[in-house]
Amino acid sequence: MLNIDESFLDYSCNAIVIMDHYGNIVKINRAAVSLMKKYLQYNEPLKTIFQIDPNFKLNVRSNSFEQQIQLGNVTKNVHVFQITHDKIDPGFLVIFKASPVLYDMDLGSFLDYIDDAIIIVNKEGLVEELNESFHRISGMNVNAIKGQNIYDLEKKKILKKSSAAILLRQKERMTLRTQYSNERIITWTGVPYFNKDGEVERLIGTARDITEVINLEKKLDETEKLKNKYHDKLSNLELSIGRADIIFSGKEMRSVVDIAMKAAKTDSPVFIWGESGVGKELIANLVHNLSSRRDKPFIAINCAAIPANLLESELFGYADGAFTGAAKGGRKGLFQEANGGTVFLDEIGEMPISMQSKLLRILQTNEVKPVGVNKSIRINTRVISSTNLKGDQLRDNSQFRGDLYYRLTVIPIYVPPLRDRKDDIPVLVEHFLKIFNKQYKTNKRYSKGLLRLLYNYDWPGNVRQLKNIIERMVIMSDLEELKEDDMRMIDFETKDDYANSDDGIMITKLMPLRTAIQRIESIIIDKALKQYGSIIKAAEILEVNPSTLHRKRKRGIPAGDG
Numbered sequence: 001m002l003n004i005d006e007s008f009l010d011y012s013c014n015a016i017v018i019m020d021h022y023g024n025i026v027k028i029n030r031a032a033v034s035l036m037k038k039y040l041q042y043n044e045p046l047k048t049i050f051q052i053d054p055n056f057k058l059n060v061r062s063n064s065f066e067q068q069i070q071l072g073n074v075t076k077n078v079h080v081f082q083i084t085h086d087k088i089d090p091g092f093l094v095i096f097k098a099s100p101v102l103y104d105m106d107l108g109s110f111l112d113y114i115d116d117a118i119i120i121v122n123k124e125g126l127v128e129e130l131n132e133s134f135h136r137i138s139g140m141n142v143n144a145i146k147g148q149n150i151y152d153l154e155k156k157k158i159l160k161k162s163s164a165a166i167l168l169r170q171k172e173r174m175t176l177r178t179q180y181s182n183e184r185i186i187t188w189t190g191v192p193y194f195n196k197d198g199e200v201e202r203l204i205g206t207a208r209d210i211t212e213v214i215n216l217e218k219k220l221d222e223t224e225k226l227k228n229k230y231h232d233k234l235s236n237l238e239l240s241i242g243r244a245d246i247i248f249s250g251k252e253m254r255s256v257v258d259i260a261m262k263a264a265k266t267d268s269p270v271f272i273w274g275e276s277g278v279g280k281e282l283i284a285n286l287v288h289n290l291s292s293r294r295d296k297p298f299i300a301i302n303c304a305a306i307p308a309n310l311l312e313s314e315l316f317g318y319a320d321g322a323f324t325g326a327a328k329g330g331r332k333g334l335f336q337e338a339n340g341g342t343v344f345l346d347e348i349g350e351m352p353i354s355m356q357s358k359l360l361r362i363l364q365t366n367e368v369k370p371v372g373v374n375k376s377i378r379i380n381t382r383v384i385s386s387t388n389l390k391g392d393q394l395r396d397n398s399q400f401r402g403d404l405y406y407r408l409t410v411i412p413i414y415v416p417p418l419r420d421r422k423d424d425i426p427v428l429v430e431h432f433l434k435i436f437n438k439q440y441k442t443n444k445r446y447s448k449g450l451l452r453l454l455y456n457y458d459w460p461g462n463v464r465q466l467k468n469i470i471e472r473m474v475i476m477s478d479l480e481e482l483k484e485d486d487m488r489m490i491d492f493e494t495k496d497d498y499a500n501s502d503d504g505i506m507i508t509k510l511m512p513l514r515t516a517i518q519r520i521e522s523i524i525i526d527k528a529l530k531q532y533g534s535i536i537k538a539a540e541i542l543e544v545n546p547s548t549l550h551r552k553r554k555r556g557i558p559a560g561d562g
Contacts, residue, residue: 015096018083021060023049026091035096039071049094058092069096117186117207121164123200125150137209139182164190168203177210185211226310246282247431250423252416256283263411264290269363271408272386273394274415277464280386281346283413287384288342296341299334304350311355312371319372335368335381342382348408349387349400356401363407383408418459418466425455428463432470444474446482453484460530525549 009016015032019025025046028036036046049056053070064081081093117134121127126149130142145153150165166176168190175189190205246257263270264287272280281300288298306314317333335343345351351359362368363383367376385408387394394400418424429446437444459465469487477486528538539546 017049017052017094018091019049019094020091021058023056023058025049032096035071039074060090069094119164119205119207120202121150121168121205122202123168125165125168127164128202134207137184137186137207138180139184140180164188164203164205168192168200171200183211184209185214223310226307246279246286247428248421248424249427250421252421253424256413256415257286259411259413260286261290263287263413266411267291267293267382268410269382269408270384270411270413271405272384272413272415274386274388275417275462276388277462278415278417279463280415281344283415284342284344284346284384284386288344288382291342291382293341293382297338298342298344299338300344300346301334302346304347308352308355311352312358315355316358316368317370319370330370330372333368333370335362335379336370336377338381339379340381342384345383345385347387348385349389349394353401356404360401360404360407363404418462422455425466426451428466429454429470432467433474436471436474440474442474444477444480444482447484449484450482450487453487 009018009027009029015035016027016029017025017032018027025048028046036052040052046052056069057067059065059067059080060082062082064079066077066079068075069078070076077097079095079097081095083091083093117137118129118131119127119134120129127146130146132142134140134145135142144158148158150168154165170190171192173189173191175187177185177187179185186207187210188205188207190203192200192203195201246253248254248257260270260283270284270287272283274280284300285298288294301315303311313331313333315333315335317331317336319330345359362379365376366379366381368379369376389400394405395402429451433444433446436442454466454469461468473482473486479486524542525538528542529535531538535549536546539549542549
């Protein structure tokens with residue numbers, strides 16, 4: 001009779017059960033638990049051997065004997081020994097016989113509990129074992145592969161290029177990457193097992209799905225490039241008053257400049273609003289360059305141009321390892337970069353509500369907390385902000401925090417549109433013409449008729465549009481003197497406003513009908529988008545499908561009826 005210590009049982013690959021002479025189970029090792037779960041679907045603790053097999057027979061007259069045990073529909077051979085045990089005397093030790101192949105019973109019972117795909121191939125290439133994770137990862141039918149020869153599967157094109165075949169041919173441990181028809185990217189590691197003669201007996205291959213890891217690496221790389229791009233652009237946005245002359249002659253802009261000069265004497269927040277293209281950034285730059293901070297950085301930030309998920313780290317900075325993809329050693333935020341100087345928050349109305357609350361705290365405390373840092377950093381940065389939103393939008397708490405609005409508008413500056421300060425048009429035309437004559441080495445001048453046309457136009461794009469029109473005419477006109485026709489031929493957006501025909505269309509030259517239709521529709525689409533600022537709203541007004549409008553606008557194809 002054997003004297004046995006049960007502590008070693010969990011180290012055995014064989015399934016082992018210890019019971020008393022009545023069949024009550026005293027100990028069942030890990031391999032046996034896995035075996036029961038596999039064949040009996042039994043999750044509760046087993047109390048007697050008869051729960052496993054009601055017909056199991058105990059031979060109390062023999063010290064050891066062999067017999068069979070029924071596990072569900074499967075019959076297994078076991079060896080039974082009489083033993084002495086500190087809890088039972090006498091008792092029985094039941095050992096389930098292992099298959100001569102190491103992976104068959106004991107190893108196989110674990111395979112389906114492993115997340116990685118596993119394949120076992122013998123030296124002839126016969127697939128002896130696959131687990132369920134192989135199907136999940138590769139998308140291939142396990143039953144169609146198990147028991148088949150991998151080389152035959154390659155010939156039948158069931159497998160285009162078998163990783164197992166490659167690994168088996170190499171006869172050494174190696175790792176390779178492959179992609180299955182389900183677009184999953186898999187990394188395979190093959191480990192060969194050799195017999196006593198040094199020949200490969202079989203190969204065990206394990207695979208892991210790294211598709212998401214690869215995709216994440218690509219996204220992180222793209223995000224880092226985008227972040228660096230925005231950082232470089234924002235770092236280069238320092239302006240000086242000598243490069244940002246404010247050209248005007250009318251009383252409207254004189255009033256704006258007077259307020260800006262008064263604001264420059266203080267460190268109070270300045271809030272500039274007005275339509276796009278009126279020159280809000282020039283006013284912000286003027287305030288900075290006339291202030292005591294003129295020798296410190298002026299950093300302009302377009303809140304609408306930076307993705308929301310990057311805005312916080314760009315503004316406030318981040319610590320080393322604050323998030324995946326963060327630069328080693330961390331990075332200062334733009335508020336810290338501008339310390340002692342000015343931060344210009346352009347298009348602040350596009351800032352997410354969550355960021356607005358953090359900005360409000362900075363204005364109240366003069367402290368900034370980088371992402372991933374618990375301690376706040378004291379800063380001395382002036383804030384100038386701007387927006388093209390209207391007053392009712394700014395006071396709408398669903399879009400812009402009211403408390404932040406009042407905090408920012410200590411000194412409000414409204415920049416009127418060009419149509420409300422037309423006295424500035426002649427001096428602006430003169431200024432831009434001088435710039436572009438120098439840039440393109442020309443000597444263009446304008447006619448009185450052209451100046452009258454420019455003066456009477458409504459300028460929905462404001463000073464920016466005027467500047468672009470002058471540059472286009474300098475480039476496109478073949479004559480030294482710029483005239484009305486030069487503007488009509490190159491600026492289709494303005495045709496309805498200065499045309500002298502009843503239907504609002506001026507024909508200056510003949511062209512193919514298809515080209516004319518394309519140009520007219522392009523004008524209408526652009527005008528609708530500028531007026532409503534939304535593809536969905538523009539499509540509704542033009543009575544076309546939004547996706548069609550977007551696609552054809554992107555390709556430069558007429559929208560038609562969509």
